[in-house]
Amino acid sequence: MSALPRPALYLALLLGLPMAALQPPGPIQLPAQAVLESRFLVATCAMNPDATLNVVIDRLLGGGGEPARQNTMGTSSVARHIASKQHNREHPDDVEAMPESAPCLALGRIPRSILATGEPVTALVVGTSRPGATVRGRALGLLTRIQDGRTEYRVVVVPPDGPCGRCTTLDQLEAAIPELRAGFRLAFGPAAGTARQGRKEAVHFVGDAVSAFEGALVQESDKRQLGKDGNPVLYRWPGARNAAD
């Protein structure tokens, strides 16, 4: 994805800054309309009113089936791989790193988001097994890795109604499901070293990426125009009381 120099990345990690904050500013170029929907999923909102993110699942990384039992964290004991045959066929390099009792993991895209590289934000969803579906979840953290001079990101997302729904941090998630450490490496491919940041950075990162997309998508003609004096004009939204002073 991005080509941040290593010192900048380490500085960002040290200071706890979101990666997007260090990416060079500049106008985001959106692709042609024909590929906007298929690549950036413009028909789907990124954020729901309950502050869950939407993630459209692209592929399964493997993992267990439906929760067999709930423990005190609301997590499940995972039993066996699902969809592993399909996954192994499509991603043979992942097979070696896939743990025997991995949780249900999937990679997906956050709609209407864009990074400086022109790619949408990739989410690693824990606790879902529905490829092609749109899953609601909360961002718990941000995984980062540098590979061949490129910085890659994965936002860890957990559905609130899923087996890990009560977890609020990556630490809680990993404590509840120790196999996730291997799963996080799997999110980048085998033998990948990753750095991790928490929820604050993940929220900031996703917010920046969605803001960048919306800013690029909305044109002047999509906005309400200012008055002749350059001031905004009074707007009466039907759902408001319209009780201006």
Add this chain to the structure above:
Amino acid sequence: MNLRHALCRPALAALLGLGLIPALALTPPASLDNLYGVLVRPAYLKYYEADLQGRVPISPYLQVASHAFPACLDRALAPYDWVINADGNVAVVPETPHPYGHAFPKGYTRPEDHSWHQPGTVDSYGHAGAMGGQAGRIGGELIYEAATGSWAISNKSAHYSRKNPDRTPDQLVNAARLIRQVMDPDGAGWGEVRYLLGYGTPGLKARLEQDPHLEYQNPAKKTGAFVVLETGASL
């Protein structure tokens, strides 16, 4: 007398089933109304807070803070706007640029209250972007004050607080206590809780103006009058 207690259970179930007392079934818990004020629709939406089709974009930085899932404040994104929602949780967003807004290098006059806004102002997400335009309870701002290293909490919300008689100082204190419980302050402390008189009713404003501890955001011009309801140390 409590109607739920006055009616025997079968009779209550029958009435509910027939829809004869729908208000009882649909009304949110009274305690939330008492704690944070009744739900009201926003007083207005600014011209950029809805798109041309009238849809209200939600801030992509939105968090809804609850005891089960606290929010994480980020000093780099301050200030924040907050609103207590229908469920008694706190919707909170930073004031980041809005895609349907404009920048005003020469400043502008806001049509809703004729207030002047300084050159360089950029239209930003606010309370409407935290609620998607839906009804809310008391709202305000979270300001990070570097001098004290703390977050000050106020009732500054023209959408959900101003001129509403059911947005009292007590409700602001209740909201502030909830905010302190359900938000991670990013290593900072919690500062003062300030009731801005300009966001209360005229009657309450007249009464609080007699308060000997009245302070001003701009003491020289005596504008932005407020009363400190709680200090950072007192909570």
